[in-house]
Amino acid sequence: MPGTILPAVDGRTPSVLVTGATGNLGREVVDRLRTRDVRVRCLSRDQIDPRPGVESVRGDLTDPAVVRSALAGVDAVLLMWPLLDSAPARDLVAELAAAAPRVVYVSSTAIDDEVARQSDPIVQVHADMEALLNDAGLRPVVLRSDTLASNARGWAAQVKAGDVVAGPDIARTAVVDERDVADAAVAALLWDDDQREHGPHVLTGPEILSRADQVASLGAALGRSLLFDVVPADLARSRMLADGRPEHLVEALIAAPVRRPESNRITDHVERLTGRPPGTFRQWAVDHAAEFS
Ligand SMILES: NC(=O)c1ccc[n+]([C@@H]2O[C@H](COP(=O)([O-])OP(=O)(O)OC[C@H]3O[C@@H](n4cnc5c(N)ncnc54)[C@H](OP(=O)(O)O)[C@@H]3O)[C@@H](O)[C@H]2O)c1
Known part of the structure; x- marks a missing residue:
């Protein structure tokens, strides 16, 4: 599958919109698309660092006027929906249906296709988004990411301050390097029409890891002995509320540790989409050690 290319439209260079472009995954996707023969447009609420060859639209995904202007002349969209509710996505989906670009949606491996209600609100939003996009006839390519x-960047302040990372525990899962998901996303965005496989593509890393495993790997990369200290969910909830985080966000963040089941699923889908096996978290920690010291 690697090496394919979105066809030129009417002789002009194809144009790709990346939502969530300032985020961990979005930045990697933009960096990759800049090296390809496409025009890149970014959408996020924050100012995007100006980069040659990258156009930016600043605004909210829930604002139909922003979405309409971001979609003008676009052939393919990498769609992220980082909100905790899918209801405000209806306007966005209507704009997508009107503009009819190729849509690649970043979803979650935690979706269980056999149940009506997902384990927690974050997973439910992704399941709802997949349904909304399909119901609108958009036939997205779905990338379900582990x-x-x-996410380990969220521990950087604690690692810089000491040898213990404290937080709620969460079920073990096959943590995936965002650079692999970005490579897969770029492949899916640029597929020729007849090569397009809608998935869902289930993008996992090569190992099932706990948070303690990840913290230990960070320690190994830094030449330090780091420990993960499990904070009970109730205590984590009250600390987050005391920090002033909105209640619905806190409840969603706590529901994942409490309710999301362990996953033992490792797939070869990263390799199928990118042509090479996924990287390990150990390697991610080595490559990003400077951010933690
Ligand atoms: N992290 C994971 O483990 C994981 C796993 C599976 C799926 N996913 C999905 O993958 C996507 C990327 O994850 P990530 O970890 O890279 O996220 P991230 O680092 O938190 O980045 C989120 C991006 O979305 C933008 N954004 C947030 N709210 C927005 C809004 N209302 N309107 C416009 N832009 C908005 C943010 O930019 P501004 O704040 O500047 O607007 C940022 O660019 C998310 O949709 C997430 O649901 C993540």
């Missing part, structure tokens, strides 16, 4: 290695 936990991104880049």
